[in-house]
Amino acid sequence: MLTSRRGFMTIIEQLQQRQQVIWDNPQVEQQPTTFLFDAALIDEAERRLQRFAPYFMLAFPETSATNGIIESPLASLEQLGHQFKASLFVKRDDILPVSGSIKARGGIYEVLVLAESIALQAGLLTTKDSYTLFAEQAIIDELSNHTIVVGSTGNLGLSIGMMSAKLGFRVVVHMSHDAKQWKKDMLQEKGVQVVEHAGDYSVAVETGRKQAEDDTYSHFIDDENSQQLFAGYAVAARRLANQLPQKPTTATPLVVYIPCGVGGGPGGVIYGLKAQFGAAVKCFMVEPVESPCMLLGMATGKHDAICVEDIGLTNQTIADGLAVGRASRFVGRLMEPLLDGVLTVSDTRLRELQQLLWTTERIYVEPSAAAGFEGAVLLASRYPTAQHLVWATGGGLVPATEKSHDFI
Ligand SMILES: Cc1ncc(COP(=O)(O)O)c(C=O)c1O
Known part of the structure; x- marks a missing residue:
C-alpha cells in the first residue's frame, strides 16, 4: 500500500x-x-586501496x-x-x-581495479611490488592501449577522467545535458574526450555502454550497475x-x-x-x-x-x-x-x-x-x-x- x-x-x-x-x-x-x-568485495577494496597508497602519495x-x-x-x-x-x-x-566529490571513492576505485588487472596480466606488476610502478613509463604505455568509457552527470566523469588520465588510459566521458561546462572543460584540459549529449543521464550512460561494446580494449564503467x-x-x-x-x-x-x-x-x-x-x-x-x-x-x-x-x-x-x-x-x-x-x-x-x-x-x-x-x-x-x-x-x-x- x-x-x-x-x-x-x-x-x-x-x-x-x-x-x-x-x-x-x-x-x-x-x-x-x-x-x-x-562483503569480500569490500574487504578486497580496502586492501587494494592500501596497495595503491604509495602511488597516490607520488601522483597526488x-x-x-x-x-x-x-x-x-x-x-x-x-x-x-x-x-x-x-x-x-x-x-x-x-x-x-x-x-572533490563522493565519486572520488567508487569512481577512482573501479579505475584502479582495471589498471591493476591489466598491469598484472601484462606481467608488469605483482601484488608484492610497490605500486609506485604505476608512475613509470612501462605501465603507463600499457594502459594507454586501453580506453575507459563512462556516462555521467558530471562528478563521476570528473573522478574517473582525472584518475584514468593520470594512469595513462585513454578516456571517453559521455556527459548528460545537466553536466556543468566547467566540469567538461576541466576534463578536456586533462586530455579526456568529452561527448556532450542533449539527453539526460540515462542517455549518456546508454551511449557509453554501446560504444564500449564494440571494442575489446574499451572498458565501460557502469554507474547503473557496478559492484x-x-x-x-x-x-x-x-x-x-x-x-x-x-x-x-x-x-x-x-x-x-x-x-x-x-x-x-x-x-x-x-x-x-x-x-x-x-x-x-x-x-x-x-x-x-x-x-x-x-x-x-x-x-x-x-x-x-x-x-x-x-x-x-x-x-x-x-x-x-x-x-x-x-x-x-x-x-x-x-x-x-x-x-x-x-x-x-x-x-x-x-x-x-x-x-x-x-x-x-x-x-x-x-x-x-x-x-x-x-x-x-x-x-x-x-x-x-x-x-x-x-x-x-x-x-x-x-x-x-x-x-x-x-x-x-
Ligand atoms: C555531488 C553529488 N552528490 C551525490 C551524488 C549521488 O550519487 P549517486 O548518483 O551514486 O547516487 C552525485 C552523483 O553524481 C553527486 O555528484
Missing part, C-alpha cells in the same frame, strides 16, 4: 505535486540481518596527509547544529582529494567508525543523510554503515522533488522498471549530480532491508541550505551536496538524542568564477 504518513494522499500523488515528502521504508529491518552484497601529493588514502574529515557544525537543535556533523566528501563502484563507496563506512567522537548506540543513534542520484554512492555508504553499526544507525537518502527515482523505485517495488517521467516529473533540477530519472538496477533491492527512508527536497530549499551553510559555517558545497541538510532539519526532532551526520558530497573543485557573489 502506497499510503503516506499524511494518510489521505498516496506517496505517488505527493511526488506528482512536487511536495517535499518524508517516506519511511516499511521494509526496513530494525536489527538488520539481510546483507545481500558480497595532497594525499600524503592521509598516507595515500583518499579520505575526508568529519567536522562538527556547532552553529548550524544550534539552529537545527541537533548534534550536527558533516562528512566533508566535498573536499575529498583528487576530484566495484559500490564496494569503493562502502569502504567509507568502516573508516567513519574511527572518526566519530562517540560510538553510536540504539539509545544514542547515528542518523545519516546522503544525497541520492542513481543510488550507487549513497547505497554503498549506507550498506557499509548498516554492516558497521547495525541498529545503532539510521540512514536516509535525499532526492530532488523532480528526480525522486530511488523513492519511486522502492515505494512501488519496481526499482529500475519505473522512471520519474512515468509519473509526470521532469527530472530537471539545479542539483546536477542528482538529476537521474531511473534508479540503479540493483541498489534499491539491496536497500530494502537497510534504508530507513527517503526525503525529497525542492530546488528553492537547496539554494537556501547552500547559502545557510556558507553564511554560518563558511563551507561551500554544490547544490546537490546541500540536499542532506534538509534531512537534518526535518528529522532532528524525531531523533533528539542522536548524532546527526550530513554527507556533503561535492563542491571542492567548483571554480571561483562559477560561484555567485553570495558565496564570496
Whole structure:
C-alpha cells in the first residue's frame, strides 16, 4: 500500500505535486540481518586501496596527509547544529582529494581495479611490488592501449577522467545535458574526450555502454550497475567508525543523510554503515522533488522498471549530480532491508541550505551536496538524542568564477 504518513494522499500523488515528502521504508529491518552484497568485495577494496597508497602519495601529493588514502574529515557544525537543535556533523566528501566529490571513492576505485588487472596480466606488476610502478613509463604505455568509457552527470566523469588520465588510459566521458561546462572543460584540459549529449543521464550512460561494446580494449564503467563502484563507496563506512567522537548506540543513534542520484554512492555508504553499526544507525537518502527515482523505485517495488517521467516529473533540477530519472538496477533491492527512508527536497530549499551553510559555517558545497541538510532539519526532532551526520558530497573543485557573489 502506497499510503503516506499524511494518510489521505498516496506517496505517488505527493511526488506528482512536487511536495517535499518524508517516506519511511516499511521494509526496513530494525536489527538488520539481510546483507545481500558480497562483503569480500569490500574487504578486497580496502586492501587494494592500501596497495595503491604509495602511488597516490607520488601522483597526488595532497594525499600524503592521509598516507595515500583518499579520505575526508568529519567536522562538527556547532552553529548550524544550534539552529537545527541537533548534534550536527558533516562528512566533508566535498573536499575529498583528487576530484572533490563522493565519486572520488567508487569512481577512482573501479579505475584502479582495471589498471591493476591489466598491469598484472601484462606481467608488469605483482601484488608484492610497490605500486609506485604505476608512475613509470612501462605501465603507463600499457594502459594507454586501453580506453575507459563512462556516462555521467558530471562528478563521476570528473573522478574517473582525472584518475584514468593520470594512469595513462585513454578516456571517453559521455556527459548528460545537466553536466556543468566547467566540469567538461576541466576534463578536456586533462586530455579526456568529452561527448556532450542533449539527453539526460540515462542517455549518456546508454551511449557509453554501446560504444564500449564494440571494442575489446574499451572498458565501460557502469554507474547503473557496478559492484566495484559500490564496494569503493562502502569502504567509507568502516573508516567513519574511527572518526566519530562517540560510538553510536540504539539509545544514542547515528542518523545519516546522503544525497541520492542513481543510488550507487549513497547505497554503498549506507550498506557499509548498516554492516558497521547495525541498529545503532539510521540512514536516509535525499532526492530532488523532480528526480525522486530511488523513492519511486522502492515505494512501488519496481526499482529500475519505473522512471520519474512515468509519473509526470521532469527530472530537471539545479542539483546536477542528482538529476537521474531511473534508479540503479540493483541498489534499491539491496536497500530494502537497510534504508530507513527517503526525503525529497525542492530546488528553492537547496539554494537556501547552500547559502545557510556558507553564511554560518563558511563551507561551500554544490547544490546537490546541500540536499542532506534538509534531512537534518526535518528529522532532528524525531531523533533528539542522536548524532546527526550530513554527507556533503561535492563542491571542492567548483571554480571561483562559477560561484555567485553570495558565496564570496
Ligand atoms: C555531488 C553529488 N552528490 C551525490 C551524488 C549521488 O550519487 P549517486 O548518483 O551514486 O547516487 C552525485 C552523483 O553524481 C553527486 O555528484
